[in-house]
Amino acid sequence: MSFGSFISSRQKVSQSPTNPAVAQTRKAFDVADLYKGPVETAASAADGAAAPAMGLDEKLRKAYFWIVNYGIISPFYDIEYNDKPPQTYTFGDTKSQLRLPTGQSYSSFVLLPLLNLAVRKRCLLVGGPGRGKTASAVLMGLISGYSMQELKRSIQHGQPQMTIADLLGNPLPSDMVNAKSMDEIRIAWRKWLGMRIKIIDEYNRIPTRTQSALLTVMGDNYAELLDQIYECPEAAWYLTANDDAGGGTYQVIEALRDRIDVVVKALHFNNRFLRELLLRIEAGVKPEQILPPEIVFSIEELDRVNDEILAVRIPQEIRRRLEFFASQFEFCEYGAEQIEYKTKDTIKLAGMEYHVVASQDTGKDKMRELGAHTKNGFSVRSLMTILVFVKAMAYFRGEREVAIEDMRQMLPFVLHDKLVPDLDAAFFNQPEHAVYRLDRVAWLRRIFDVSCQEYDRLDLDRKDPVADIEKAFDRGLDGLSETDVRAQLAKIERALSDWAAGRKLYGHQFDDILKMKYYHQRYTNYLAWLQS
Secondary structure, eight states: OOHHHHHHHHTOOOOSOSSTTSOOOOOOOOGGGGGOOHHHHHHHHHSSOOSOOOOHHHHHHHHHHHIIIIISOOOOOOBOOOSSOOEEEEETTTTEEEEEOSSOOBOHHHHHHHHHHHHTOEEEEEOSTTSSHHHHHHHHHHHTTOOHHHHHHHOEEOOTTOOHHHHHEEEOHHHHHHOSSGGGOOEEEOGGGGOSEEEEETGGGSOHHHHHHHHHHHHHSEEEETTEEEEOOOOEEEEEESOSSSOSSSOOOHHHHHHOOEEEEOOOOOGGGHHHHHHHHHHTOOGGGGOOGGGOOOHHHHHHHHHHHHTSBOOHHHHHHHHHHHTTSSBOTTSOSSGGGOBHHHHHHTTOOHHHHHTTOOSSOTTTOGGGGBSOOOOHHHHHHHHHHHHHHHHHTTOSBOOHHHHHHHHHHHHTTTSOBOTTSTGGGSGGGGGGGTOHHHHHHHHHHHHHHHHHHTTTTTOOHHHHHHHHHHTOSTTOOHHHHHHHHHHHHHHHHHHHTTOOOOHHHHHHHHHHHHHHHHHHHHHHHHHO
16 A cells, blocks of 8 residues: 555545434524524525534544544444344353444543543543553544644653652742742743643652642642642543552552543454554554544634533433432441441541441342442542533434433443442352452443342332422422421421331432431421421
């Protein structure tokens, strides 16, 4: 293959529509449309440009397909969607299943970094050396409109000697000599702090003290040095590490790990694609050198993409399934006396081992109880990140409403480092479950599936006393009579009595009970005000 033909073939961008199943892109409202008359409209239709403008979700898909086909060699479809039941094949002693998806499916190693770019979150790419982690992050920077030279200068390479000054900047020497107060010292801030793409290579080789400075930039979008503040713009972060356990030259501090929103594994190189490597060597080019300009986003376009993603709707029935799933992990009946404190966090703050306290909890099926699988529960940050990424997944697929499969596919990547498995739990000690000690993505998908099955068994879409009380409460308290208030209080007390008759207390009931207590207190306070 000649050099010219190689370049032209690798700069090919997929034709629209990239996903024929998606709904027609909605045209954004423009106030100028109000002033267009019928003549103007007819003239526009008669004009040569009858084709509608490409939506930004379509541009995002074009970028994905170029990267997955010509940029990063990632011929995997581990994020599976099906329009009808897929064909399944079973291999080997462990009965490994191969499914042939019937809907458009995706490679997580390419898709998740791209969605992270769209929603401006923090993505950790993990995997052995030479698997394309940094290359993937660099491609995201190029798609954002930065030049290769700008990105090379901005990448922060983690190494044991890295100081806070190396990371953030230095005070100007003349100011250090002449300044009469700290306020007069100017800082020569590092340019990467002002970029919309931030890449930290091998972040687990950064010294602990410097990690603390990085935490401030990642978590709060500002840098601080000698009492001087640099406000950073909203940015998409890409961090890389060669292992999955947070180790390295320095142990990553817990708060920094908690700021990471999504974890993506760099999958192995499929050696049947060696020909592509050979062609690149012979042509003497790298993917970043032949990036098609059609898939480069401006800052304004990325801002619009983010706004459009946030406008995607999450139906109540899907939100309820997430609530039900998340509510099962924090509760620990023997963690405290007062019900509000019966949490795994109480145990951690007391310096106790979770499994020691949990061993007192007998009479429950520890195999089925999902809360027994983990050492912790959900943080508010984790829940918010899930909501953002499921919206982004639906948007990428051309939908304007989240489907349950979007939740199922995104949840494991967000919770990968957030929901910590208790490997001493009975579930993991079963021979058939041993693989879940290693494959955290599969484990998280499995427990979400189990949670959804339990949700359906309890018929919570139709039988949810909390939802009934919530619906009435959302109508407001103004104008309610004393009779109405007492009727609501009676409903709450009746539901609590029914749950108390069940003898066993499970995690999903824990949040329901506390919310009922919340509503009871609100109505009680209102009743006291009425009577006064």
